Amino acid sequence: MRAVVAVAILMAANLLAGVIPAVVVLIPGAAEVFGGSSPWGFALAAVVQLSVLGFVLLVLRIWMTTVERAPLRAAGWSWRRSSGLWLALGIGVSALTVVIVYAALPAIGPIRDDELPGGEQDVVLVSALLIIYYLGLAFVQQSLPEELLFRGWLLWRLRDRPVLAITVTTLVFTAIHLVSQGGQQSVSEHVLYLALPLGFSLLAVGLLLWTGSLWAAVGVHGGFHVGNYIAVAAMPEVDAVSSWLAIGGVQVVIGIALTIPALRGGRVLA
Numbered sequence: 001m002r003a004v005v006a007v008a009i010l011m012a013a014n015l016l017a018g019v020i021p022a023v024v025v026l027i028p029g030a031a032e033v034f035g036g037s038s039p040w041g042f043a044l045a046a047v048v049q050l051s052v053l054g055f056v057l058l059v060l061r062i063w064m065t066t067v068e069r070a071p072l073r074a075a076g077w078s079w080r081r082s083s084g085l086w087l088a089l090g091i092g093v094s095a096l097t098v099v100i101v102y103a104a105l106p107a108i109g110p111i112r113d114d115e116l117p118g119g120e121q122d123v124v125l126v127s128a129l130l131i132i133y134y135l136g137l138a139f140v141q142q143s144l145p146e147e148l149l150f151r152g153w154l155l156w157r158l159r160d161r162p163v164l165a166i167t168v169t170t171l172v173f174t175a176i177h178l179v180s181q182g183g184q185q186s187v188s189e190h191v192l193y194l195a196l197p198l199g200f201s202l203l204a205v206g207l208l209l210w211t212g213s214l215w216a217a218v219g220v221h222g223g224f225h226v227g228n229y230i231a232v233a234a235m236p237e238v239d240a241v242s243s244w245l246a247i248g249g250v251q252v253v254i255g256i257a258l259t260i261p262a263l264r265g266g267r268v269l270a
Contacts, residue, residue: 002157003172005063006149010176013055013145017048037122042129049141056145060153068157076152076214083215090207090219091226094200097254098227101247102235109237138225143218146173151204151217159269166205166259166269174198183240192241195248200224203251206258209267224251 021044024030034041061072068074150173158165177197184190204217231243 002154003168006154007172007176009056009059010146010149012059013052016055017052017141020044020048020051037126037129039125039129042133045133046136049136052141053145056148060148064153075148075156077148079215080213082211083213086207086211086213086216087219089211090204090216090221091223092219093207093254094203094220094223094251095227095230097203097251098224098247099231099235101250102227102231102238102243105238105242105246107236108239111236112233134225134229138229139218139222142225143222147204147214147218147221150201151208152214155205155208155269162263162269170198170201170205173201182244189241193244195244195252196224197248199248199251199255202255202259204255206255206262209262209269210258212267 021034024034024044034044057072057077060075064070064072064075150169154169154172155165158168174194174197177194178190180193180197182193182196184193200220204220207216207220208214210216
């Protein structure tokens, strides 16, 4: 039941993210103000990203206090001195994995050379805003709320049966990405694309077990996106399906290699 609730919360949060800009553009003149590469457009995007995280935090906090009878920090939402280290570790391991695997695949095209509109100063500004936007997309809109729900709350709730907890949360988390848009061109590619969320899901669990911190899982999830941004922007083009299977496969192996010894060693999903 709680897995269904987690999916429903996430769907509602993303629905909210779609409603906000749809309502804004109904305001006369809003399309011109927020359109193109306008800083106001990036500001609106930041509001949308924060709305997803804020909605998940609000609803989950209400659920935790009324249903679970526990504080939100029980699901891992707390910041300690070591949290920044574990966040950085997760980002580094995940991003590095993506970049290394991507580099090992045969190139099928050149490095992308997308030109930004405007003069030199405009390019610098737009580039900075794009970096902020994509980091917000990776962490604020995706990594933080999704990891809090799946590797935080659901794993905590099923912590007495760790194998079941990991299996259920990983499968549900992977399945919801059937509707993700990552360049898939067919039904079969939508299925093959699931190698990616399966991979960083298991890697996130493995690091969470060894560090005892949800922030390691947040780092893995966000780091996957960071690594993908770097690979797409700075490396020659590779076959998309091959990259999904290779990156996902490598992260699955690393995740399992971390998870099994951790469970055998008595590490728990606290």
